[in-house]
Amino acid sequence: MKRPHDQETLDVLLEITVLLGEDMERDLARRGLTRSRTTVVWLVGAQGPMTQRALADALKVSPRNVTGLVDGLVETGFVRREPHPTDRRATHVVLTDRGAEAARDLQLANAELAGQLFENLPDRRSQALRWGLEHVRDRLRELLAEET
Amino acid sequence: MKRPHDQETLDVLLEITVLLGEDMERDLARRGLTRSRTTVVWLVGAQGPMTQRALADALKVSPRNVTGLVDGLVETGFVRREPHPTDRRATHVVLTDRGAEAARDLQLANAELAGQLFENLPDRRSQALRWGLEHVRDRLRELLAEET
DNA sequence: TATTGTTATACTCTATAACTATA
DNA sequence: TATAGTTATAGAGTATAACAATA
Numbered sequence: 001m002k003r004p005h006d007q008e009t010l011d012v013l014l015e016i017t018v019l020l021g022e023d024m025e026r027d028l029a030r031r032g033l034t035r036s037r038t039t040v041v042w043l044v045g046a047q048g049p050m051t052q053r054a055l056a057d058a059l060k061v062s063p064r065n066v067t068g069l070v071d072g073l074v075e076t077g078f079v080r081r082e083p084h085p086t087d088r089r090a091t092h093v094v095l096t097d098r099g100a101e102a103a104r105d106l107q108l109a110n111a112e113l114a115g116q117l118f119e120n121l122p123d124r125r126s127q128a129l130r131w132g133l134e135h136v137r138d139r140l141r142e143l144l145a146e147e148t
Numbered sequence: 149m150k151r152p153h154d155q156e157t158l159d160v161l162l163e164i165t166v167l168l169g170e171d172m173e174r175d176l177a178r179r180g181l182t183r184s185r186t187t188v189v190w191l192v193g194a195q196g197p198m199t200q201r202a203l204a205d206a207l208k209v210s211p212r213n214v215t216g217l218v219d220g221l222v223e224t225g226f227v228r229r230e231p232h233p234t235d236r237r238a239t240h241v242v243l244t245d246r247g248a249e250a251a252r253d254l255q256l257a258n259a260e261l262a263g264q265l266f267e268n269l270p271d272r273r274s275q276a277l278r279w280g281l282e283h284v285r286d287r288l289r290e291l292l293a294e295e296t
Numbered sequence: 297t298a299t300t301g302t303t304a305t306a307c308t309c310t311a312t313a314a315c316t317a318t319a
Numbered sequence: 320t321a322t323a324g325t326t327a328t329a330g331a332g333t334a335t336a337a338c339a340a341t342a
Contacts, residue, residue, distance in 0.1 A: 129279075
């Protein structure tokens, strides 16, 4: 009923998640960023100034945690806290010049990585990989939605 | 020169790493384990009693860190420290009954996950996915080896 | 009353450096 | 001298709970 093949495929996928994590972490460390902080820079870069509350929701993390992440990013010069224009309870997290540059670099690095990973893959195989990955992603989404 | 397609494929892969991490973490939390501690249980389950030094090398982590991980696993009843049979400096990390049971369960859960992720994928597509993943894994290994 | 972000406290993972007991 | 593991210290990410300011 089950294909022994599938177990090996999952093993390869798990190894990829580890290697991909190592590769990104090494790259981020060079820029003076950690993984969690990078997500903040990435989000603010993509969506513009955000309240810490919005960040907490987007990261699915406690507000307290966001305070810490933003503190770290302020200290290292990637973001600034600015008063929210209309709500005096809230603060806007805004990218500094350095932060904006980092956000651009991250996007470039991401595109470069895509090239490096798939460049020698013929179109046909690349397409097949894409289908398989989408299938796996959809199954994972279902699994996570089920067990609530 | 580059396929815009590739960028989207990488995005899907990155989403999979996140979802896979969430799925496993949720599962481990139920068993009273964390990700790092699970790796220890997994390794000792696969290789038999190990010194903390061997664990540090296998995990690519500092010896101090292993002390902490093993402390946590001893407190929660998954492993025991036993004197090394021949080297009185070293200690053997050994699975308790609970630890051995957890190691077995982890393997079963892994096999079940493989089934769930790939079961509806026809053999042909499953094979194509496997090839693509192996290509990606190999490219990642090369990238990590290059930048030393 | 409800929401935003903070302080207080605590746990886990991680590191380096100094030290003890043994090889 | 070198190795195995610990104590000491520190930083990052995470959480809950209590609280202040504002809506």
